[in-house]
Amino acid sequence: MKKYKALFEKILDAREVLRGIKHVTRLDHSTTFSRMSGGNVYLKLENLQKTGSFKVRGAAYAMSQLKEAEKKAGVIAASAGNHAQGVAYAATRLGIESTIVMPVFSPVAKIQATQGYGANVILHGTTFDDALAHALKTSKDTGVTFLHPFNDENVIAGQGTIGLEILDELPDVDNVAVPLGGGGLASGISVAINYQKPEVNVYGVEAASAASMKASLEQGKPVKVEGMSTVCDGIAVKMPGKLTFRIVKDLLTDVVTVEELEVTRTLFHLLERAKLVVEPAGCVGLSAYEHGVIDIKNKNAVALLSGGNIDMSFLSRVVGKELFRLGRSVRVKGTILDRVGSMNQVLEIVAASRVSVVEIDQDRFDPDIAPNMAELRMVLEVPDESAVRRMLSMFNEAGLRFELYED
Structure with a gap:
């Protein structure tokens, strides 16, 4: 763990910097999911975080570490969802001008929310990769500071504050399950927890149809996965970053996957039994517990609910399908x-x-x-x-x- 000492110290610093900017979300014990899984399940409610996801942590800390000239130039990011809103909110709180490039087919609700948090929104291209390329080009051409959604030490440090909060509230935790896309969230949490309690198992959980990190680990290097089709759009990242890949490879206990119907059934149970609105990408860790992908029998297990920004029409379809299934x-x-x-x-x-x-x-x-x-x-x-x-x-x-x- 000595190789990640500097990053752990950044996480400690991030906790102080982020006071008053983000919520310290609670850890909520779930009798329902404990019974379903055979473990002692706690839910880390980042779906109730400001902007509706954990992303504000990394965005705010990364911007706080910019030089004055970089802050004055403003920031630019590419996102179709939670990163956009996190950057917009954090930039406004810190007095930094922000621009978000979003694909033209992004949900209207997410576009309006991002604008509502104070960002200038540019619609470009039909995919995230199109939007990312435009953001990078704009940054190069204009000097505005590009903010990466996951492959950045300061972003990772901001996300790692979640790991500190988990240990503060549940020191005897055995397992932590984290949604895994580009790897920034899993990297930060694994450093924060492993540096203090290396015996704790930290799992990354991907959608089976969008498992770029699992494929990369199998190949021994970051690889690009094409043809992703998943309801878990928030973690549908074609290729993990070099930094996040290295940390995940070094520190995570394992990377596992869950199927689409497993995810939506967990989403339904959260809504009906826990009264929590969670997006599909946000509940993959809990789904891995519920469906036995990660065995937590007789263990204290935390599932991170990483976001709650879900399209209402999609949510109604999930509820309708589950009512028929049941x-x-x-x-x-x-x-x-x-x-x-x-x-x-x-x-x-x-x-x-x-x-x-x-x-x-x-x-x-x-x-x-x-x-x-x-x-x-x-x-x-x-x-x-x-x-x-x-x-x-x-x-x-x-x-x-x-x-x-x-x-």
């Missing part, structure tokens, strides 16, 4: 006589079964259905499986043929 929403179809009163008869049976109608559609024009009949399709919310059986039985007793179906 059998709490069902699809039912059947045929009824196409005359006054038939629909009312159906709805009376639905109500008597304690089932709620979410969506209903009547088709009178299907050529395969007799002219005096109509097909009825319903999406229903049900309290339990017995209510569905009761409803289908009541339909049958009334001479109505209805059945469950998959879309």
Whole structure:
């Protein structure tokens, strides 16, 4: 650990510099996830951090370390999400002008949030790489200071303050699971924890379909991974940095991956049981605990929830899909006589079964259905499986043929 002594000292300095700029987020014990995993699970709530993610820590500390001439020149960064908002907020707090280059297809909510924190937003290109190239060119052409999202010692030091907070609040922690994209967060936390308690296991967790760090470790050098397709956009980094790769290789216990559906199921459980809104990239560490990718039986385990900036339409789709998977929403179809009163008869049976109608559609024009009949399709919310059986039985007793179906 002597090779990282200087970086650890930067982390200690960052803790002092960041007082009043960022929150010291709490460590929240979760009975639900402890029961699911067999361990003693604590959630580090960086989703409740200022700007909604941990990124403000690294951005603020990195800017605090700039020379006066660099501060006067302003800063520029490229991001489609959390780094953008972290830089914008921190720059405004420190009185530094900021410019963020974002892909043209970035969510409107994130563009507006970044502007709301005081940044000048430039929309350029269709991918993060396009935006990054433009930011670097602008920095070179104008002299504005480029702020890297992860491959920078001061950014890493800012993120490492999370590790100090974990040990302050839970000195007997056994495991820490950290979302892993470019590696700045995992690098900072691993230095902070390993320097003080090397016996603690620190894991990096990637999305299986965007595992550039795992691929790099297997090759023994940073490699570029193409064709990423994941809901965990916040950690979908094609290639880790040279600095972060070296630290991860030296200090992390292991780098593991989780699947897309595992992540969204954890996201749903966080929302329903813990009442926490977390973005997919932010809950991969907890997902690794919940689904047994990291064994934490009888151990004190911290899962870092790194961010909560999620698109509301995406969140509604996750909830909808999970309700169907759990059998709490069902699809039912059947045929009824196409005359006054038939629909009312159906709805009376639905109500008597304690089932709620979410969506209903009547088709009178299907050529395969007799002219005096109509097909009825319903999406229903049900309290339990017995209510569905009761409803289908009541339909049958009334001479109505209805059945469950998959879309």
